[in-house]
Amino acid sequence: MKAIICTRSGLLRPIVLKEIAKPIPKDDEVLIKIYAASITSIDMGFRRSIGTGNGEARPHKLGHYYAGVVEAAGGNVKRFKKNDQVYGGDVWSAGALAEYICVRENNVIVKKPAKMSYEEAAALTYGGLTALPFLRDAGKVRKGQNALIIGASGSIGTYAIQLAKYYGAKVTGACSTKKIDTVKVAGADDVIDYTKEDFTKNGKTYDIIFDTPGKSSFSRCRNSLTQTGKYLTTVPWPGVLLQMLWTSFAGRKKAIFRPMGLRSTRKKIQDLEFLNELYESGKIKPVIDRVFTLEETADAYHYIAKGKKQGNIIIAVKSSR
Numbered sequence: 001m002k003a004i005i006c007t008r009s010g011l012l013r014p015i016v017l018k019e020i021a022k023p024i025p026k027d028d029e030v031l032i033k034i035y036a037a038s039i040t041s042i043d044m045g046f047r048r049s050i051g052t053g054n055g056e057a058r059p060h061k062l063g064h065y066y067a068g069v070v071e072a073a074g075g076n077v078k079r080f081k082k083n084d085q086v087y088g089g090d091v092w093s094a095g096a097l098a099e100y101i102c103v104r105e106n107n108v109i110v111k112k113p114a115k116m117s118y119e120e121a122a123a124l125t126y127g128g129l130t131a132l133p134f135l136r137d138a139g140k141v142r143k144g145q146n147a148l149i150i151g152a153s154g155s156i157g158t159y160a161i162q163l164a165k166y167y168g169a170k171v172t173g174a175c176s177t178k179k180i181d182t183v184k185v186a187g188a189d190d191v192i193d194y195t196k197e198d199f200t201k202n203g204k205t206y207d208i209i210f211d212t213p214g215k216s217s218f219s220r221c222r223n224s225l226t227q228t229g230k231y232l233t234t235v236p237w238p239g240v241l242l243q244m245l246w247t248s249f250a251g252r253k254k255a256i257f258r259p260m261g262l263r264s265t266r267k268k269i270q271d272l273e274f275l276n277e278l279y280e281s282g283k284i285k286p287v288i289d290r291v292f293t294l295e296e297t298a299d300a301y302h303y304i305a306k307g308k309k310q311g312n313i314i315i316a317v318k319s320s321r
Helices: 039-049 117-136 155-166 176-185 218-223 238-247 267-279 293-307
Strands: 003-006 013-017 027-041 055-061 065-073 083-087 101-104 109-111 146-150 170-175 190-193 208-209 225-233 252-256 288-293 314-317
Touching: 003 293, 013 293, 027 117, 027 293, 039 293, 065 101, 065 238, 065 267, 083 117, 109 267, 117 155, 117 225, 117 267, 117 288, 117 314, 146 155, 155 176, 155 208, 170 176, 176 190, 176 225, 190 208, 208 218, 218 225, 293 314
Parallel strands: 146 170, 146 208, 170 190, 208 225, 225 252, 288 314
Antiparallel strands: 003 013, 003 055, 027 065, 027 101, 027 314, 065 083, 083 109
16 A cells, blocks of 8 residues: 655655555454545654654654545454444554554544545544634633634634634634635634734733644733633643643633643544534534645645645545555
8 A cells, every 4th residue: 555654854854655565454443445634733743753863763654634434344343344434533643644544443533424525524633622622621611702713724723713603702813814714714703914913912802812833822912811811722832831830829810731632532532523513513614725645745744834724734545456
């Protein structure tokens, strides 16, 4: 089968489309024929970090989130059967940028709604499973609140807009000029062009500020929070962790980081099934920027590295066997 392999470190170093052995499922695994996969910030980070310090690296499979069809199931598998349309993925397992992948049946994988395309399914897992627990559990977003989403045009940001609105909040999205239309399509009530306006100086306050790319800080956003406001961030910078400790007992405004990737597989599956329900009822819809072929994966990485990405980047996989 064909698979994307990274053999050297560095974001723009070459990745290779190689012919490797097709995996064989163990008794507790399913073999999935992949139709679509997504490239996320997790994948970008892995390309930066797999080196040995001198530019060399162990061969490493790329891609963590996928959608496809169960081609075979191990003898002990109960949740899935052959020909089930499924999707899922997790930060802890790679190999989705390939024609096939073997995963354990108790991994983060669910059946795909019939009306959801494979491209949409591949786009849902990462952004949806990040935005949902941050807003619902950490932020406790509710009706009548005002929420500001920083990085609103990204994979997490576009879901954050839709989910915050689902829970009844009024949503403002912050993004660059070229990405305003994407944020509006995702459903933001207001949009701030951060290249022209500094939201920390406009006098407006928010109950929740969700910094999806982790590029701001609690100290910078503090005056833009209401008296009980919460600053949520996806990146555990040392400063954020100190701010979390300090705000836990000093004042009512809070800085919050939660390691969403460390949540149990069971909770992730439950949340993915909930996101399925929201999709089927029309409450959320994946935002897809561009679809590349497996052979164009290097081009997709370059496109993301240039900062052009809006919503999700999808790799369409057409099996040769």
